[in-house]
Amino acid sequence: DQQVKQNSPSLSVQEGRISILNCDYTNSMFDYFLWYKKYPAEGPTFLISISSIKDKNEDGRFTVFLNKSAKHLSLHIVPSQPGDSAVYFCAARQQGGKLIFGQGTELSVKP
Amino acid sequence: NAGVTQTPKFQVLKTGQSMTLQCAQDMNHNSMYWYRQDPGMGLRLIYYSASEGTTDKGEVPNGYNVSRLNKREFSLRLESAAPSQTSVYFCASSLQGYEQYFGPGTRLTVT
Numbered sequence: 172d173q174q175v176k177q178n179s180p181s182l183s184v185q186e187g188r189i190s191i192l193n194c195d196y197t198n199s200m201f202d203y204f205l206w207y208k209k210y211p212a213e214g215p216t217f218l219i220s221i222s223s224i225k226d227k228n229e230d231g232r233f234t235v236f237l238n239k240s241a242k243h244l245s246l247h248i249v250p251s252q253p254g255d256s257a258v259y260f261c262a263a264r265q266q267g268g269k270l271i272f273g274q275g276t277e278l279s280v281k282p
Numbered sequence: 283n284a285g286v287t288q289t290p291k292f293q294v295l296k297t298g299q300s301m302t303l304q305c306a307q308d309m310n311h312n313s314m315y316w317y318r319q320d321p322g323m324g325l326r327l328i329y330y331s332a333s334e335g336t337t338d339k340g341e342v343p344n345g346y347n348v349s350r351l352n353k354r355e356f357s358l359r360l361e362s363a364a365p366s367q368t369s370v371y372f373c374a375s376s377l378q379g380y381e382q383y384f385g386p387g388t389r390l391t392v393t
Contacts, residue, residue: 180322203380214286214372214384215325260324268313268332268379269340272324 174198175263177273186282190248194261194273197242201271203264206235206246208257209275215260219246251280284308286385288373294391295363303358303388305373311383313376314356315340316348318369319387325372331356332379363392 176195184190192206202223207215221228221235221244228235234247248255258277262270286307295301307314312333317325317340327340331350345367347359356375360367368391374382 205381214386217381217383220381264380268376269327269330270382272326274322274324
């Protein structure tokens with residue numbers, strides 16, 4: 172029973188355009204959501220987060236949107252750059268600080 | 283400031299052998315975690331330690347044991363390795379149970 176789902180295993184985008192990565196969750200008790208970026212042969216690195224009491228958080232080219240009624244989270248990258256090519260994981264925080272991760276979406280940004 | 287370090291980077295074991303994966307953090311974080319990453323499965327929590335002296339099971343604890351040696355170090359032990367434990371293992375740490383910071387990973391193959 173997957174509580175956090177990323178239904179798109181891969182996404183290909185042209186350089187300079189917008190990348191939109193999506194994530195759905197089932198547990199309304201999650202209180203904090205995070206996005207991580209992972210390059211091959213490296214550990215995941217924290218990218219951006221949002222509290223469940225907000226609906227948007229922005230950090231430079233990265234914006235995370237939270238739609239609590241739809242239990243849906245999205246990450247927008249504008250403009251996309253080739254260096255953004257990586258696997259992106261969304262994660263949701265449970266009580267006690269445990270994170271539940273989605274399966275990941277592999278983003279490829281073409282020059 | 284090295285962040286989170288893991289040793290070894292690679293390991294090949296035969297079925298039934300034992301080994302310990304080491305993890306250390308120098309960020310004075312209270313909480314530490316062990317995850318495994320398998321294709322299409324995202325990151326799954328094996329064990330975690332909310333604070334020095336405490337450990338708890340995560341989503342997939344069977345076949346593993348952990349030790350929180352002190353505030354800096356959290357080790358993961360495989361007592362009798364099985365091919366199903368072939369995976370990439372990541373250690374992470376967190377100050378207040380929100381953003382987690384990951385090590386570079388250990389790639390383990392059990393034959």
